[in-house]
Amino acid sequence: MAEVLVLVDHADGEVKKVTLELLTAARRVGTPAAVWVGPGVDGALETLAANGAERVYVADAPEFVDHVVVPSVELLTQLVTEKEPAAVLVSATAENKEIAARAAIRTGSGILTDVVDLNADLVAEHSIFGGSTVSHARVTKGTPFVALRPNAISAEPTAAAGEREDVTVELSDAATAVRVVERVVQQQGERPDLSEAGIVVSGGRGVGSEDFSVVEELADALGAAVGASRAATDAGWYPHQFQVGQTGKTVSPNLYIALGISGAIQHRAGMQTSKNIVAVNKDPQAPIFELADYGVVGDLHKVAPQLTEEIKKRK
């Protein structure tokens, strides 16, 4: 069976959950082979093997840290040419989509982004127009490049060889044209990554102030990520990188709790594919209730703390 390349997402040597989902998706299509970029693979080999990676291609030259996008493009291009994989899977982050698009161009291939499901014949499902339409598409030329949304597929661990193979890439001048001067991590505390969290608790206009603790405390009780509506980030109540919506992040968690968010179409576009939706809003006419599996018409400042207490009690 042909290999399926999976570009690994990792932070400080820790493999992100979405990569385990991609390895599971890859197994439907062929033999999963992980592609590791940057330092820190030693501590991660075991995780990758335990989640189905038969092989782990490792490219850890310093150029991969000092420059963005193009070094990974050249790595993927080289691997696609040499290994002739059945497909290349990446997570649907902004950077990975850019990497996949440029590698697709170089290899004469097509790319499908923001895929929510993938079958053994590489037919990809999309949820488009803010979740109102479901469509299916496939790549018809070259090697399919597929960017999958986090939480689209459940990770199913399975033991595999996880055999390491180091890869050297002769990088072109183009690969080093964009230099990284500084990297700043703004993720708060120990909360899970918003894009791939299984539970997201978001606050909107109804929070009413910079004090987002009512949202954060509920999120922490659930082990969830914190999100915010555009109204909240525009008001400066919460940092922009936590914005969920059309001009922010698209999330697809198992549970999405919207606190004081009316549910304008722009917000819905970013969270509509969540598996379960809970909404708290003072306005019974708020459009978010059309989506909610469970909704409470009321003041989030009363409902959310009570919910937080209840969760703590049950733990």
Next chain:
Amino acid sequence: MNIVVLVKQVPDTENERTLRGDDFTLDRAGSQGVLNELCEYAIEEAMLQKEKHGGEVTVLTMGPEQATETIRKALSMGADKAIHLSDEGLHGSDALQSAYALAKVLEGLEYDVVIMGSESTDARTGVLGAALAEYLGVAQLTQASKVEIDSDARKATVRRVTDDGYAVVEAQLPAVVSVVEKINEPRYPSFKLIMQAKKKPVETLDLAAAKIDPAEVGLAAAATAVADAQPAPARGVGTVVDDEGSGGAKIAEFLASKKFL
């Protein structure tokens, strides 16, 4: 400094959007076209850079005839002139083909920076900037929340938004820059600018004029194909209750029934 701003007409997200039943491309006839929101931030950034460094701002769009409305909007925000790539042969082009076609137009222009929004509200692929940089062979400075240009050193430095914060990256010009909505506050066109926009030059190019190979663009040549599309299954009607003092506890019961607790 010559700046080219890419703009796109998209269906208004306030209205229902659909795909055509025959070829699963966007049904433009059935929807009101508006300027893609992030394009406004790109135009604003181009104007701010022009105010700092001088030069000219050219608007470039690819789309059917009706996209001229979008061009006028961009011109009324202060851009100097526009180029409209319009040809039936482009219908159904995917993101990579669109990048190829736009790169062909740009190859015929003198530019220092290309500025665009980081994604459109219709296709939302977010790959056009990267693909364009690939075709043009110039630096990619995308997902920018801050742009600084040193025109003497011909260098640009941007704050690139990442999943967990940001990276500061720099490159020599020319470069392709894509911007996120955090970058600035787009201006409202003044009446004077709206009137002036009507007189600004708009050049229309077809495939031949832009030296685009017709075999490389359009639905038939796309590297991806849509097989089907249908309305998403309706979400089951949920339960909505009034908070009578136990709203939080009721949500906890719901979460427990779904095994979240």
